[in-house]
Every structure is written in C-alpha cells, then in structure tokens.
Amino acid sequence: MTVRTRYAPSPTGFLHVGGAWMAFFNWLFTRHYRGQFVLRIEDTDRTRSTEEYETSILEDLRWLGVDWDEGPDVGGPYGPYRQTERSRLYHEQAQVLVARSAAYPCYCTPEELEAERARAAAERRPYRYSGRCRELSATDRALFEAQERRPTLRFRVPAAHPTIVVEDLVLGRVEFQPGDLDDFIIVRSDGTPLYNFANVVDDHGMRITHIVRGSEHLSNTPRQFLMYQAFGWEHPKVAHLPVLLGVDRKKLSKRHGDTAVRDYAAQGFLPEALVNFFALMGWYPEDGREVFTVPELVERFRIEEMGKSGAVFDVQKLTWLNGVYMQQAYRRDPDRVVDLVVGYLRRQGVLTGEVTAERRAYVARVASIMGERLRLPSDILVYGDFFFSDDVTYDPQAVQKYFNTDGVVKMLAYMRQALASAPDFTLAGIEEAITRGAESFGVSRGVIIHPMRVAITGKTVGPGLFELIEVLGRERVLARLDKAIDVAKVGRLPSA
RNA sequence: GGCCCCAUCGUCUAGAGGCCUAGGACGCGGCCCUCUCAAGGCCGAAACGGGGAUUCGAAUUCCCCUGGGGCCA
Numbered sequence: 001m002t003v004r005t006r007y008a009p010s011p012t013g014f015l016h017v018g019g020a021w022m023a024f025f026n027w028l029f030t031r032h033y034r035g036q037f038v039l040r041i042e043d044t045d046r047t048r049s050t051e052e053y054e055t056s057i058l059e060d061l062r063w064l065g066v067d068w069d070e071g072p073d074v075g076g077p078y079g080p081y082r083q084t085e086r087s088r089l090y091h092e093q094a095q096v097l098v099a100r101s102a103a104y105p106c107y108c109t110p111e112e113l114e115a116e117r118a119r120a121a122a123e124r125r126p127y128r129y130s131g132r133c134r135e136l137s138a139t140d141r142a143l144f145e146a147q148e149r150r151p152t153l154r155f156r157v158p159a160a161h162p163t164i165v166v167e168d169l170v171l172g173r174v175e176f177q178p179g180d181l182d183d184f185i186i187v188r189s190d191g192t193p194l195y196n197f198a199n200v201v202d203d204h205g206m207r208i209t210h211i212v213r214g215s216e217h218l219s220n221t222p223r224q225f226l227m228y229q230a231f232g233w234e235h236p237k238v239a240h241l242p243v244l245l246g247v248d249r250k251k252l253s254k255r256h257g258d259t260a261v262r263d264y265a266a267q268g269f270l271p272e273a274l275v276n277f278f279a280l281m282g283w284y285p286e287d288g289r290e291v292f293t294v295p296e297l298v299e300r301f302r303i304e305e306m307g308k309s310g311a312v313f314d315v316q317k318l319t320w321l322n323g324v325y326m327q328q329a330y331r332r333d334p335d336r337v338v339d340l341v342v343g344y345l346r347r348q349g350v351l352t353g354e355v356t357a358e359r360r361a362y363v364a365r366v367a368s369i370m371g372e373r374l375r376l377p378s379d380i381l382v383y384g385d386f387f388f389s390d391d392v393t394y395d396p397q398a399v400q401k402y403f404n405t406d407g408v409v410k411m412l413a414y415m416r417q418a419l420a421s422a423p424d425f426t427l428a429g430i431e432e433a434i435t436r437g438a439e440s441f442g443v444s445r446g447v448i449i450h451p452m453r454v455a456i457t458g459k460t461v462g463p464g465l466f467e468l469i470e471v472l473g474r475e476r477v478l479a480r481l482d483k484a485i486d487v488a489k490v491g492r493l494p495s496a
Numbered sequence: 497g498g499c500c501c502c503a504u505c506g507u508c509u510a511g512a513g514g515c516c517u518a519g520g521a522c523g524c525g526g527c528c529c530u531c532u533c534a535a536g537g538c539c540g541a542a543a544c545g546g547g548g549a550u551u552c553g554a555a556u557u558c559c560c561c562u563g564g565g566g567c568c569a
Contacts, residue, residue: 117569126498127569171501180499184568219500219567242502242565249564277508280521284509288520307509310565314507317522327535372535383533434531449531461533 003035004209007061007068008202010042011054014260017313018244018252020064024278025241025306026212027066031298038206039071041082044192049084060261064271065294070206078206083198086205090193093201093231094153094186102230103186105151106133107144128182129154153187155197157226164222169210169239170306176222184223196220200227208236212303215240239303241282242310252313264318266347268340268377270329273322281311291324323375330367330374337374338364344377350388362387362471369467383462387471392458392480394487401460402451403488411441411448412455412488416481425474431466455484 007023009015015023030037039058043049058073070076080086097103106129113129120127134156136144144151161178168174186197193201203211218240228235244252252259264274272294279297280290283306292300330337342363345351351359366387367374373383386392402408418433419425434452438445449465456477462468469477 120569121497124497128498129569168501174500176500180568182568214566215501216566222500223568240501245565247507251565280508282508284520286510288510290508290521309502311509312507314522317508320522323535370534373533375534379534444531446531453532459532463533465531 001209003030003033004038004207005030005035005212006038006040006203006206006208007066008040008042008199009057010045010048011050011057012045012048013053014262015057015060016252016259017261017264018259020060020066020261020274021244021278021281022212022214022241023061023066024064024275025282025303027068028279028297028301029210029212029239029303032301035209036069037067038076038078038208039068039081040202040206041072042195042198044083044198046084056262060265063265064261064275083202086198086202087193089205090187090198090201091191094193094197097155097186097227097230098153100230101156103153103155104134104136104183105141106154106183106185107136107141107149107151108133109149126180128180129184131183134183150189152185152189154183155186155223155227155230157181157183161226164225166218166221166225166238168218169237169303171215171218171240171308174218174221178222178226181223181226186227196223197227200224200231203236204228204231204233210237210239212239212241214243216243239306241306242308244281245310245312247312247314249310249312251310268344269318269322270325273318273325276325277318277321280317281313282307291321319375323372326374326376327372334364334368338367341367341374341377341380344380345388348381350381365471369463369471371463373463384468386457386459386462387468390476390479392456392483394454394458395460398454398458398460399487402454403484405451407441408451409485409488411437412451412481412485414441415448415452416478416485419469419474419481420478422474425470427466427470430469434466451488452481455488456480 005026007026009019009023027037029035039061041054043054054072058071061068068074070078070081072079072081075081094103098105116130117127133151133154157178164176164178166174166176184196185194187193202208221238221240225235246252261274265271275294276290276292276297279292279301283301284290285292285300326337338360342351342355342360345363346355351363355363363380366380366384370380370383373379381388415434415437418437419430422429422433434448435445438448441448450460453462453465454460456465456469456472472480
C-alpha cells in the first residue's frame with residue numbers, strides 16, 4: 001500500500017516554524033516510505049484567508065525543500081485541493097449521514113444550549129448535549145421550521161458503543177469512552193462544515209493513509225473515527241506529534257518574536273540548517289549524530305522513534321547549526337554565501353544602489369577572511385563593520401585598554417610609516433613590516449598588533465590583522481592610522 | 497468542570513530493569529593554542545518533579561500527587 005499523507009495549512013498568515021516543523025515531519029515520513037504527499041489548503045475561514053498567504057506558504061515550503069505530489073498548484077487526481085472548492089462534497093456527504101440517520105438536524109438555539117450548560121454547571125456535572133433533537137418527529141421538525149429555526153447537523157454518537165481505541169504511531173494505544181462524547185455538530189446552521197467533519201471527508205476523499213498532525217487533535221480522533229465508521233470507511237492510521245514551544249514553554253506563537261519561516265530566511269538561516277534543526281526537535285538517531293543531510297534523514301527517520309513531549313525552539317542551537325552549514329556552503333559554493341551576505345548588507349542599507357562586480361568581489365574577500373566567524377550573514381557586521389565604513393567606531397573599552405599605554409602614539413606613527421613604505425602590500429609584506437616593527441621596538445608582535453587592530457577596526461575582535469589590512473588596502477589603512485593617532489594622543493575618545 | 501496527552505542538565509535529547517558514579521549536543525565557565533575574536537583541543541558546573549508499590553535491583557514497570565499542554569464545554 002502506498003503511503004499518502006497531507007499537510008493542510010490555513011492561509012491566514014505566513015508559514016510558521018511550528019507549521020513548517022509539522023509539514024516537514026509529514027514529508028519526512030512520506031518520503032521515507034516512498035509515498036505521496038498532498039498539500040491541502042484549509043481556507044474555510046474566508047475572512048482571514050488570502051491568496052497571498054497561500055502563495056507565500058507554498059513558497060516557503062519549497063524553500064525548505066518540502067515538495068508535494070498533489071496540491072492546489074499542481075493538481076492531482078483527488079482534487080480540488082482547496083476546501084472552499086469542496087463545499088459540494090461536504091454537503092453531499094452530510095446528506096449521506098442524514099440518510100443513514102447517523103446525523104440529524106438539531107434546532108436548539110444557542111440560548112437553549114447555554115441554559116443546558118448552565119444547569120449542568122449548577123448541578124456540578126459535566127456538560128454534554130442532552131440529545132433532545134435526536135428523535136424529533138416530522139411534526140416537530142415542521143414546527144421548528146415554521147419558526148424559521150435554522151438547524152445545525154449533529155452526529156449521532158451510537159449508544160452503547162464499545163471503547164474507541166486509537167492506535168497512535170507515536171503515542172501508542174489511547175482509549176476513549178464513547179459515553180464521554182456527546183452528539184457533536186458537523187454542519188453549522190449556515191451550512192458550513194465543521195473542521196472535524198470536513199477533515200474526514202477530505203482525508204478519505206484524498207485517500208490519505210496516515211494522518212500526522214499536532215497532538216491538539218488527539219481528542220478529535222475518536223469523533224473522527226466514529227464518522228469514518230458511520231460512512232463505512234476505514235480510518236487512516238494516525239500519529240500525533242507534540243507541539244513546538246517557545247522559551248516560556250507555551251505553544252510557539254507570534255508572541256515569541258520571529259516565528260515565520262521567512263523571518264528566518266531573511267536573517268540568512270539556510271534551509272538545510274532549519275530542516276536539520278527541525279529533525280532534532282523530537283527525533284534523534286541512535287548514535288547521537290546531529291548533522292544530517294536530508295537524504296540521510298529520509299533514510300533513517302522512523303516515526304515510532306518520535307519523542308512525545310513538546311520541544312522548545314532554541315534559536316541558539318539553530319544558530320550553531322547554521323554556522324556548521326554556512327561553512328559547508330562556503331566550501332561548496334562560496335557564491336551562495338556571498339549572495340546571502342550581499343543580500344543582508346543591502347537590507348541593512350550598508351550596500352546601496354547597484355552592486356557592481358567589483359563591490360561584490362570586495363564583499364567576497366571580506367567573507368573569505370571571516371571564515372568560521374560567519375554563522376549568520378549578520379556576523380559580517382558583527383566582526384567586520386569597519387570594512388564597510390571609513391568612519392570607524394572605537395570601542396571605548398578597547399581604547400581604554402590599548403591606547404592608554406605609553407608609546408602607543410609613537411608606535412602607531414612608526415607603523416604608519418612602515419606600512420606607507422612597505423615595498424609590497426601583500427599578506428607577507430604586511431606581516432613582515434609588523435614583525436620588523438616589533439623587533440625595532442623590542443617587543444613581541446602582540447604588543448603592536450593589539451593597538452593596531454583597535455586603530456584600524458575600532459574593536460578587539462575580528463579577522464586576522466594582516467588579512468584585514470590587506471583587504472582594506474594601503475590607502476584606507478594609513479588614513480585610519482592617522483585618525484587613530486589623534487585619538488591615541490588624547491588617550492581617550494574625543495568627548496563628542 | 498469532564499476527558500485525553502506529556503514529564504531526564506537552562507535547551508534539544510540518549511536511556512526500553514542491572515552496561516548509569518545518568519551519555520551526547522547547544523549554551524555557560526576554565527585551561528591550552530593563538531595577533532584578538534571565532535574555530536579547534538582538554539577540563540568543568542549542570543538533570544532523572546514528589547510519594548508509594550513491584551523487584552535482589554528502577555530514570556526505565558504500576559498507582560497516586562504535582563506541574564505543563566490539549567480537546568470538549
């Protein structure tokens with residue numbers, strides 16, 4: 001039997017990392033079994049659903065590398081793949097249930113139901129719909145209709161039904177007592193289907209064999225199983241995955257800051273890092289390895305090994321993993337990393353206008369000497385803002401520490417001349433000049449290097465000094481040394 | 497309120513009765529390396545929510561409690 005699964009987002013916002021995580025595991029499970037993955041758009045909330053969001057969700061899924069075999073954009077044999085285009089099906093299937101007396105119209109008004117609920121609360125017993133419309137006669141119905149009451153459709157939970165057993169692929173066996181269920185509504189009085197019901201119709205209609213979804217749907221499962229039974233359909237196998245949590249251990253939501261996949265994309269997180277990180281939230285291979293290619297994940301993933309408890313989305317670990325993938329990406333395709341960095345610098349307004357080949361080559365050189373420091377494109381500015389602005393910002397602590405020593409001015413002036421007259425301004429030439437400088441002052445190179453770094457970059461951290469001097473070029477380095485000498489003469493920042 | 501799910505270091509987790517003085521990773525601290533930072537190497541702090549029960553022996557099984565989450569209302 002071919003495995004068929006689905007991911008069914010509502011196009012009411014951008015793809016969320018929680019949703020992406022769920023989509024990814026559905027996809028991973030499906031690909032592991034060489035199955036078919038269906039994308040269904042649950043756009044019944046017409047007030048909040050938009051085409052733009054739908055498009056963006058498809059884009060973001062593709063960006064992550066999650067592809068589908070059937071969906072609203074590619075079609076397929078079991079369409080349509082948008083719920084709004086399937087209303088006729090829900091209506092037809094509802095009538096099937098009514099015809100079988102598995103569902104019935106309920107004319108109770110919200111006020112009447114509220115009264116029932118209040119009474120239950122007063123008597124301190126759990127509220128369940130009384131079932132007063134269960135056995136309405138034709139006359140009763142005619143009477144209600146005459147009052148222009150618009151009925152909802154309720155599913156008739158079979159009396160004396162045996163325990164409903166859910167064999168969950170992740171949670172194991174979970175039992176539900178039918179007596180705890182009341183006759184639930186499947187179609188609203190305005191004729192629109194409820195989530196649970198539409199889901200059953202869609203999943204069966206789309207020949208879904210395995211439902212992989214969030215654990216918030218576990219409680220819906222017995223109701224859905226009952227509906228499958230009433231239809232005479234075999235229910236799909238189910239797997240309920242935990243929900244992703246924010247740092248406060250609450251379900252991840254927009255309150256937790258950046259949660260949209262495109263926010264992460266915009267920050268320069270790589271899809272392969274994100275996807276690898278997703279895999280690690282809820283599943284670990286037996287050998288404890290953490291870095292995996294997607295094909296490896298597809299091969300090794302087993303849904304039975306999924307964790308049952310909710311995982312906190314830890315950006316720090318994601319960032320670390322992104323660094324791992326950045327290095328790999330740089331080794332394989334430096335242009336890709338340069339593109340990311342250029343994109344970041346443009347968004348930051350550091351690069352403006354057309355990025356010429358020359359400008360790009362400069363960024364590429366900066367990126368190359370950044371090495372492992374580049375975990376995210378933004379690290380280019382964390383460690384190398386001075387590459388993109390001649391107006392160096394001096395770190396006060398750095399000035400304090402390295403410009404207060406006696407002889408710094410003299411030493412910087414000396415080195416300025418040494419670099420000005422260095423026969424060749426290559427890495428070797430620069431290193432030689434500095435080494436000679438240290439010798440003539442009778443100090444170790446570090447004594448010279450630290451103040452020079454502060455003088456040229458304004459900070460104490462960053463790429464190797466020789467490299468950075470070479471990339472900056474003689475002219476700019478000399479200008480910065482001149483300026484720094486003025487600063488060092490005062491020994492502190494000019495009070496500005 | 498009823499029902500259901502979950503529970504190991506700050507975080508992601510390994511662990512399916514003895515291999516656990518509870519392992520790894522991120523993060524954190526220290527040392528080494530080193531022109532700084534990062535990377536790398538070494539070291540360290542850091543967890544089985546509580547209580548019963550079963551067993552020669554429990555992180556691992558069962559029960560209760562607590563805490564968190566969800567569905568229905």
